[in-house]
Amino acid sequence: MTSAVVPMPVHCELPHAHGPRLQAVCLDIDDTLIDFTTAARKALYGMIGRDDMWSTWQRMTEEHVARVVAGELDSGSMRLARTKAFLADLGAVVDDELVHRLEDRRRAEVDEAWALFDDVVPCLDWLQAAGLKVAAVTNASGAHQRDKLNALGIARFFDTVVIAGELGAAKPDPQIFRAACDRLDVPAQEALHVGDRLDVDAVGARDAGLLGVWLDRCGREPPGDPGVPVIETLSDLPELIVSEYVTPSATGPAGVPGQRATDPVSGPHGGWSTISLRQHGQ
Numbered sequence: 001m002t003s004a005v006v007p008m009p010v011h012c013e014l015p016h017a018h019g020p021r022l023q024a025v026c027l028d029i030d031d032t033l034i035d036f037t038t039a040a041r042k043a044l045y046g047m048i049g050r051d052d053m054w055s056t057w058q059r060m061t062e063e064h065v066a067r068v069v070a071g072e073l074d075s076g077s078m079r080l081a082r083t084k085a086f087l088a089d090l091g092a093v094v095d096d097e098l099v100h101r102l103e104d105r106r107r108a109e110v111d112e113a114w115a116l117f118d119d120v121v122p123c124l125d126w127l128q129a130a131g132l133k134v135a136a137v138t139n140a141s142g143a144h145q146r147d148k149l150n151a152l153g154i155a156r157f158f159d160t161v162v163i164a165g166e167l168g169a170a171k172p173d174p175q176i177f178r179a180a181c182d183r184l185d186v187p188a189q190e191a192l193h194v195g196d197r198l199d200v201d202a203v204g205a206r207d208a209g210l211l212g213v214w215l216d217r218c219g220r221e222p223p224g225d226p227g228v229p230v231i232e233t234l235s236d237l238p239e240l241i242v243s244e245y246v247t248p249s250a251t252g253p254a255g256v257p258g259q260r261a262t263d264p265v266s267g268p269h270g271g272w273s274t275i276s277l278r279q280h281g282q
């Protein structure tokens with residue numbers, strides 16, 4: 001474990017700049033930027049009055065989103081079909097009108113409850129100051145993901161939003177990571193992807209040629225070597241980037257060689273957190 005304060009990047013030419021170039025950072029949305037599970041789980045409880053069916057809901061959601069990605073359903077039809085199938089699995093046979101009402105109410109409750117994690121805006125500020133292109137890459141079914149980013153005031157940070165349901169390919173399929181790189185006009189080896197799911201996000205990105213980083217917010221410490229760098233908060237991402245990569249701001253034409261900014265990026269508790277980077281398999 002190391003402790004460090006990562007300053008805001010400045011446009012200067014570092015005489016000792018070395019290492020691979022990084023031009024872009026891709027970020028998953030749900031449970032990486034937005035505390036989606038807390039909001040969605042609460043709304044599901046509101047719909048059925050019990051909290052023990054979350055894993056079933058997740059499984060059925062993934063199955064139905066896969067049908068959107070495959071072009072079998074549109075996003076709106078998927079939500080109704082998923083909720084109807086879920087209620088049927090609970091033994092509740094309900095007509096389409098009631099499914100519609102229940103799903104609309106559940107969805108409204110999710111929309112009201114979702115929130116950004118505290119480390120998101122400071123991290124996005126830092127990435128922008130570092131001169132990095134930024135993409136959101138999500139396995140969700142439709143354009144509501146852009147509405148989330150807009151509603152939470154962070155859409156301005158993103159050069160593109162890549163949505164599995166629109167593209168027809170979902171993480172960990174390499175196509176979605178390569179589509180993000182193509183839209184950002186950067187080679188995969190000069191891009192990094194961060195997400196909360198080890199297999200879908202970090203390992204998938206790594207296998208597509210990007211640097212995959214696992215955001216392990218819960219400190220789950222998997223058995224064995226995950227084969228990718230692991231961070232426990234987005235506050236640790238700048239430290240990972242500056243220790244491994246040359247960013248556009250470190251090779252720009254302006255500035256005084258060797259000059260470093262003195263003001264740390266302000267985090268939710270007054271500065272970047274103590275770094276607790278767990279590097280694996282490098």
Ligand SMILES: [Mg+2]
Binds near residue numbers: 029
């Ligand atoms: Mg996620």
